[in-house]
Amino acid sequence: MSTEPCTPSSASGLADACAAALGRLRTTTPLVHSITNHVASGFTANVLLALGASPAMVDVIGESGPFAGIASGVLVNLGTPSGDYPAAMREAAQAADAAGTPWVLDPVAVGSLPVRTPLAAELVELRPRIVRGNASEIIAVAGAGAGGRGVDASASVDAAADAALALARRTGGVVAVSGPVDLITDGRAVVRVSGGTELLTRVTGAGCALGAVMAAFAGTPAPGLVTASATTADGEAGAVVSGVPGSALIAAVASSVAYAVASERAAARAGGPGTFATFFLDELAALQTGDLSDAARIVIAA
């Protein structure tokens, strides 16, 4: 067991690292602070709960920052940046950056919309550990295009590869492009994860919840870290896990593989998008760590 997370150089090594990450997620129950849009917030919380993480949506000015400091991971999703949202997002991203809490930016529909587009440009400077979006959104955030028509992906994943690499080098983090084959890069390695099902595009918030899952995996401690015992104010014993979070690349790949496996199993017995969404939650909860060791769906390019 290594003490410093790094990127396995083989697909099977990466798959094994993903499996181990799921095991640690289940043990540590990372607290995922999600500032996300009201369309996807319920499903996002259910996805996190099904997988084994603990969701909290604290999108209140004055609370969002302090909460980001104690969360295991943070998601900032730009889906509905109205009212207090932008200020709460800035707070959370700044606090996460200051505290070293890994945070994920999901630049929903960024491109030409005049509130979220400059907001994304501002937030991306706060070193998101992972930026997750569809191809159009990643191209837009990277400054390489004018984006899509909204929340749809009109550009292809491969068309966003250069933008993803450039953006990852700029943030020093990982960029994940969602599509029929997901592309994930830390600016050096390019990992492609295949699988999943088209039904994921028929469930609102499925992509948004994937960003939250990435925040959960990114907030899962790296292997070999100390687990300290603590006593709470009211006398109960509890466990506090601290230490540097795991590799963002492994976190993004593990999320993508978990989604692929669970969604395929759900699709195999679903009668349509309604039952699919329901079964998908069941399958996320039923995932075994070994289910993520399947290297067949992972391809690593130099």
Added chain:
Amino acid sequence: MSTEPCTPSSASGLADACAAALGRLRTTTPLVHSITNHVASGFTANVLLALGASPAMVDVIGESGPFAGIASGVLVNLGTPSGDYPAAMREAAQAADAAGTPWVLDPVAVGSLPVRTPLAAELVELRPRIVRGNASEIIAVAGAGAGGRGVDASASVDAAADAALALARRTGGVVAVSGPVDLITDGRAVVRVSGGTELLTRVTGAGCALGAVMAAFAGTPAPGLVTASATTADGEAGAVVSGVPGSALIAAVASSVAYAVASERAAARAGGPGTFATFFLDELAALQTGDLSDAARIVIAA
């Protein structure tokens, strides 16, 4: 195939027009900009995705108007008009009206509540192509009564018939009154659609999502319109469909019939409101265009 949408004069003609509209909706995937309440937003998006439309919820001041200009159809639902919502709604309705984008007004709980009631009166002047509500709400918007006790329908559909006709003549559009038998009028013809299930009243957002479905059908191009090819900024080929939207009367009737058929099928195998909601999404996705040609549930009065 007619080049100008009009109201078929027979129930079977109208049913055939509904079936054709579903076929075009599936082909064109209308982008439905929904400014709707946070209770119903997730279910609304899932209903649109299941049916074959593309939802986007852009309820942000400064974005809502521009987005309404590029959307195929717009829904403005007054369910939770707090914070930035009213301004975003005004923007969207004004932009839709200016751009000729068909938009649907759903005056949830309008009657005596002091924020949404004047807001509805203001918005109704911006020529909604369709106003959809329960009987109490339509009576209230038409100025013919004091409304119900909230989101419930305490007035009967028939009691709202005169109000619906008067309101349709005032807006120049269509008014749809939801109830055990839906009543839909363009100020001349009165169409009644029967069917459906009482279980629809046990799922939150089912009525709200029906308004979004009407926006989707209203934003589906009329038959015979040109489909132009276009190339996006990043080199991908895409299709842009433009032209005058289809008949709002057909849109409202098609929505009502689609709901009736899908909900009956879902109710037939549901064990209660939870499984019903899930199966309803499956059945919307499984609807065939021919399923809407059943004229038995449509009655046209002069």
Added chain:
Amino acid sequence: MSTEPCTPSSASGLADACAAALGRLRTTTPLVHSITNHVASGFTANVLLALGASPAMVDVIGESGPFAGIASGVLVNLGTPSGDYPAAMREAAQAADAAGTPWVLDPVAVGSLPVRTPLAAELVELRPRIVRGNASEIIAVAGAGAGGRGVDASASVDAAADAALALARRTGGVVAVSGPVDLITDGRAVVRVSGGTELLTRVTGAGCALGAVMAAFAGTPAPGLVTASATTADGEAGAVVSGVPGSALIAAVASSVAYAVASERAAARAGGPGTFATFFLDELAALQTGDLSDAARIVIAA
């Protein structure tokens, strides 16, 4: 049939009172005004609809107060107190207190977060008929501790017993502590309700919706009250039920028992948290009044 609700002194008497309360809830369809967070609002409304109540979410400044005056019961849930929420909550609680409408306070994640914690302290002075939370939250509201790490329960229910008793004496109402065994007290009697399933903690909003169910039961008229006939503005006959609401202790216990029974039945056939949430709604709708007469799960301490 008693004309004044009181607390039955035996577990079987209390169970019978719960069963009777469900029967009256089904007959009177209480209108439950829920100001709740956007993560849980959809599920909360569906739980109320499944059980037989009528939900309305009117979280708009200027509307929230008037609506609280006409609602049967009110829920104020502090999950996402951003934007207009705090002002709408104050309005609703003040109007409910003034009108004698029973209202429920759910102090989500109160403890150290700097917006909701003082807000809860302020609202608790407005005599909530029921305060419902997990142990950490109840301890925090009672001023006896520093709260948990957010929406999780890190303190045990028994550790919150003294805080619950003290808080109930302060508000003159009931305090319900949710956990593996629920603890409910009116400051004198302490009732424990066992049963339920761990799967309830894997569905977002399940706890929040329990608060809304308590508002529904608290807004259900006490036995023996007059049911008056009335005629609405548009000529339809309707029933208006008025009178003092039932015992808050019975309301909280009935809610807890209904949750326990329905959730156990749903868990028995669920494949995971997704199907569980769906079946839970079905089982709430299928509950018979006699299902709540099972005294085995109720224990009353002096």
